[in-house]
Amino acid sequence: MWSELDEVLKGELERLKESRLFRFLRRIDSPQAPEVVLDGKKVILMCSNNYLGLANHPEVVNAAVESMKRYGYGAVASRLVSGNMKIHEEFEEHIAAFKGAEAALLFNCGYMANIGVLSALCDSARDLIVSDKLNHASIIDGVMLSKAKFAFFRHNDPEHLEAILNAKRAKARRVLIVVDGVFSMDGDIAPLKDIVSLAERYEAMVMVDDAHATGVIGRTGRGSVEHWELYGRIDVQMGTLGKALGGFGAFVCGSRALIDYLINRCRPFIYTTALPVPVVAAARRAVELLEAHPEMVERLRSNVNYFVSSLKDMGFNVSSSKTAIIPVIIGDEEAALKMSELLLERGVFVAAMRPPTVPRGTSRLRVTLMATHTKNHLDRALEAFRDAAKLIGII
């Protein structure tokens, strides 16, 4: 043992506290519903990714239970050894059809899917990954893990992307352009039509991360390809099972060749244990529910429209959102923090986002809504927003 370890770590933690970047865990002691018990108090939850309320849907829970009675709990080996079960393959076929792709592959989570796909597809210094500046941390980590060269283009700026492709395409063996379909901090949507046209012109691959898009955008909630009508024109569609689909895990969709390549070359797929049976069974039921009830997506959208327009009417700085993520810009860091504390006192749980997560001077509350929030939940939350903002003098 190293006798100084704790002293060294405490020093680091002190520095985090001084720069007010120290983080701690809050505890929920109830199912993940629109109202939860947070640190002993009942509050309206407005910072979860349970966009369609499926985390706690009785049919989803039941599917998990029934599958376990039949097939047990764990898969207890890598898919490539003895962990590949019928339920994994059946669900992959289902997900591929749902996303309008030839084939799909399950991953244990979105983080692993992103680092795995990027490092498998771009595995040489002759390759180039071009990433939106505001892409999710797991994409940034995937870029770093790959052996490829990389470049970042300004957020949602296809002209800057083109300038990079123009300067660098000829020198690269393969180029992969990667974006979040829906950006996790601002809830805005990547301009995929322009990006795909550029990719086709410059012979580059396109990968879209639909973590916040699946179950949310597109007429029936199928994500970016449906939203932009880009059927058959995106090489890699990644999505997660842990947000709108209410559970855990992720998937990648694309051509049969892409999926076979990943099975052979993607280390976070190969060197890990397959997803447990109930996780896959629950995800399958969640997808079936989404297919049968696209009105859930509609309900989410109307909740977002109502909440945004009400906040605007009150004088908040909030832009229209077509997704479940609503950034309410407060500006000052302290004010954003104070707002979230005042909201919590009034029974509304919303996360405050401060630098370095967001640019200085744009500290914000990041509200996420669910299809299962009732009008009463929304009105109570809006009342709390009005009250808190008046107290700190921002409206």
Ligand SMILES: *Cc1c(COP(=O)(O)O)cnc(C)c1O
């Ligand atoms: C949440 C998220 C991930 C990670 O997915 P997990 O399944 O939670 O690991 C990846 N990309 C984006 C954009 C995300 O929001």
